[in-house]
Amino acid sequence: MNFLELQVTLSFCIIFFLRMLGMFMVVPVLSKYGMFLDGGNKFLIGLSIGIYGIAQVLFQIPFGILFDRFNRKKIILMGLFVFLIGNIISASIHSIWGLIIGRFLQGSGAISGVCMAYLSDYIREAHRVKSIAAIGVSFAVSFLISIISGPLIIQKFGFFAIFWIASCLSIICMIIVIVLLPVLQRNQFKKRTHFSYKQLLKLFLNKIFFRSYMGIFFLHCILMINFMIIPNQLEILGCILSYHWKIYLYTILISFLILFFFTIYCKNQFILKNIIEISIFLILISECIILLLHSYLFGMIIFIQIFFISFNFLEVFLSSNISNNISKNYKGSAMSIYSTSQFLGIAFGGIFSGWIYSVFTLSQICLLQIFIVLIWYFFSFFCKK
Numbered sequence: 001m002n003f004l005e006l007q008v009t010l011s012f013c014i015i016f017f018l019r020m021l022g023m024f025m026v027v028p029v030l031s032k033y034g035m036f037l038d039g040g041n042k043f044l045i046g047l048s049i050g051i052y053g054i055a056q057v058l059f060q061i062p063f064g065i066l067f068d069r070f071n072r073k074k075i076i077l078m079g080l081f082v083f084l085i086g087n088i089i090s091a092s093i094h095s096i097w098g099l100i101i102g103r104f105l106q107g108s109g110a111i112s113g114v115c116m117a118y119l120s121d122y123i124r125e126a127h128r129v130k131s132i133a134a135i136g137v138s139f140a141v142s143f144l145i146s147i148i149s150g151p152l153i154i155q156k157f158g159f160f161a162i163f164w165i166a167s168c169l170s171i172i173c174m175i176i177v178i179v180l181l182p183v184l185q186r187n188q189f190k191k192r193t194h195f196s197y198k199q200l201l202k203l204f205l206n207k208i209f210f211r212s213y214m215g216i217f218f219l220h221c222i223l224m225i226n227f228m229i230i231p232n233q234l235e236i237l238g239c240i241l242s243y244h245w246k247i248y249l250y251t252i253l254i255s256f257l258i259l260f261f262f263t264i265y266c267k268n269q270f271i272l273k274n275i276i277e278i279s280i281f282l283i284l285i286s287e288c289i290i291l292l293l294h295s296y297l298f299g300m301i302i303f304i305q306i307f308f309i310s311f312n313f314l315e316v317f318l319s320s321n322i323s324n325n326i327s328k329n330y331k332g333s334a335m336s337i338y339s340t341s342q343f344l345g346i347a348f349g350g351i352f353s354g355w356i357y358s359v360f361t362l363s364q365i366c367l368l369q370i371f372i373v374l375i376w377y378f379f380s381f382f383c384k385k
Contacts, residue, residue: 001127004182008122009131011180012115013138015173019080020139022087022166023052023106024146025153033159038095048100053343055107060340067114076118076177079111084170091163102163113339116319120335122182125324130263132316137256144249209334211383212318215276216338217345218376219314222283224349225369226307228357229290230300237297247301255308259316275317277380282310284373291366 001009034045067075083106090102116132123131153161234244266272286306293299322334356365 001123001130005123005127005131007180008119008182009134011176012119013134015115015176016135017138017142018169018173019083020142021146021149022083022169024143025150025162025166033154034096034099036159037099040096044096044100048096048103051100051104052107053347055104056110056112056343057340057347059108059110060113060343061337063110064113064117064335064337067117072114072118072121073177073181075114076111076181077174079109079114080170080174080177081109083109084167084174087163087167087170091160091167094160110339112342113335113337116339117335118181128320128324132320137260144245144252148245207383209322209337211276211380212321212338213341214383215280215314215318215376215380217341217348218372219283219311219318220342220345221349221352222369222372223311224346225353225356225365228353229362229365230304233294233300233362234297237295237300239297247304251301251305251308252312254305255312258309259312262313263316275313276321277377277384279310279313279317280373280377280380282306283314284370284377286310287366287369287373291363291370294362294366 034040034048063075063079066078086102086105086108088102089105090099092098093102116135119131119135120128150162153165231244234247239247271278283306286303289299289306290303293303319335319338322338356368360368
């Protein structure tokens with residue numbers, strides 16, 4: 001990478017890290033402390049958790065369209081400003097409805113897709129996977145730190161301190177965007193994109209892109225189902241809840257080390273061309289392992305490890321499949337459709353997992369997941385051809 005590519009990559013690594021840290025810190029504590037808010041009940045707490053994803057689904061594509069038509073730095077700043085306002089409202093209005101409104105505004109700053117599109121404007125194709133992998137690492141690290149830091153912050157400073165800290169982190173992100181991110185000149189574009197719904201439909205139905213849209217949907221749907229299973233099963237096998245983070249930490253670090261060395265040293269063209277299908281096949285293997293070995297702690301750890309390796313590879317290569325095959329003028333729209341598919345997968349997987357976990361046995365859930373992954377594999381193979 002040259003200096004500009006490193007500057008853009010590191011800037012987005014910090015932005016994603018701080019923004020996700022501010023968003024994730026509340027997740028492990030909201031179900032407990034939300035009950036102490038004015039008007040708080042289980043349904044409204046659930047709504048306050050889920051409304052972030054709903055807002056992301058609603059606003060990813062509009063932000064992508066704005067990104068393709070107007071000043072790109074300003075669109076990212078606008079998303080961060082909306083996120084800031086959501087944090088301030090969550091911290092200031094001490095009621096469950098204030099939290100719901102604040103969380104909705106947090107999600108309304110839906111800039112994940114446009115940030116990845118901006119990244120692809122500056123990173124050459126040969127280095128793009130490394131750049132996306134670095135951002136994936138920052139995303140995972142922020143998630144791990146937030147799980148640990150959220151309860152500690154509440155113990156020291158109280159529940160609403162989380163949102164004030166998130167507000168400060170979002171201001172830092174805005175400063176980074178203003179100071180460190182370069183601006184594309186007008187003459188770098190062949191023409192100003194004219195948005196049409198027909199063009200958006202073409203982007204959605206394109207087989208190459210649709211492979212990534214459905215892939216990220218299936219991936220996060222499976223993730224939600226697995227995380228309905230994993231905590232309960234680990235506790236049944238004698239691993240208490242306070243130690244679960246250690247298993248997640250070690251398996252995620254190992255998976256990112258494998259991803260890091262793969263992106264640098266793998267030159268085998270057959271593997272590179274089929275990496276998405278190979279990763280889906282590894283997820284299929286992991287689901288077979290949990291079906292056969294869910295009664296053993298070692299079997300669960302192997303399942304988690306293989307799943308995270310596959311998950312991280314797919315996070316990188318599904319998005320790079322889009323950014324490597326689309327012109328600059330429509331990257332914002334395409335990546336925003338991609339992010340919308342991701343949040344739809346999270347929403348559907350979360351609702352679906354809660355239902356099936358109350359109806360089916362663990363073995364039946366595993367068989368259902370194997371069936372879903374098989375559909376996904378053949379679907380991906382068909383779209384590739």
